Amino acid sequence: MSTLPIALVGMMGSGKSTIAKKISYKLNVPFQDLDDLITSEIGCSIQVFFQKYGERTFRQIEARLFQQISKQTDSPLILATGGGVIIDEENRKYLKRNWWSVYLQTSPYILVKRLKKEVDSRPLLNENIHDTLEQKIHDILETRHPLYLEVASFIVDTSSLSVEEVCSSIVAEY
Numbered sequence: 001m002s003t004l005p006i007a008l009v010g011m012m013g014s015g016k017s018t019i020a021k022k023i024s025y026k027l028n029v030p031f032q033d034l035d036d037l038i039t040s041e042i043g044c045s046i047q048v049f050f051q052k053y054g055e056r057t058f059r060q061i062e063a064r065l066f067q068q069i070s071k072q073t074d075s076p077l078i079l080a081t082g083g084g085v086i087i088d089e090e091n092r093k094y095l096k097r098n099w100w101s102v103y104l105q106t107s108p109y110i111l112v113k114r115l116k117k118e119v120d121s122r123p124l125l126n127e128n129i130h131d132t133l134e135q136k137i138h139d140i141l142e143t144r145h146p147l148y149l150e151v152a153s154f155i156v157d158t159s160s161l162s163v164e165e166v167c168s169s170i171v172a173e174y
């Protein structure tokens with residue numbers, strides 16, 4: 001068993017929050033969601049914040065809060081990160097050094113299916129109105145996939161597994 005706390009990384013729609021909650025229950029370890037921490041800090045939805053202040057400011061807050069938690073993690077914890085946390089190089093260093101990071105790898109086809117209904121509340125999916133959802137997800141995944149791989153201590157392909165199977169494989173490997 002690893003002595004490090006668990007961070008779940010992966011695209012929006014990969015199931016990070018759902019799986020983090022279930023693992024937290026299975027291992028009897030507390031759970032936190034980075035997006036929830038950001039939302040309490042900014043006092044509005046992430047969508048509204050992006051519109052008002054832009055992605056750059058959002059990433060600064062995300063990095064500050066993520067690095068703060070990373071420095072405090074001397075007790076067990078399961079963290080569901082935001083899909084873009086791996087963009088920042090410093091965040092990636094923390095993910096490699098301070099966390100047992102699990103990449104929830106999900107096929108573009110499944111992501112499109114899951115995110116179709118959520119486009120309005122997802123800032124990166126409702127910009128560039130000329131691109132299709134498929135194209136947007138493809139482009140984001142192309143940039144991020146190598147970064148998720150870079151930080152991952154363990155990779156689970158969630159596309160063909162049930163939530164229960166994903167959780168069991170993470171717990172078994174931890």
Ligand code: S3P
Nearest residue numbers: 011012013035046081082083084
């Ligand atoms: C983002 C993913 C979201 C949230 C924000 C940006 C991204 O989190 O942090 O909308 O850049 O992929 P989830 O991955 O939890 O949906």
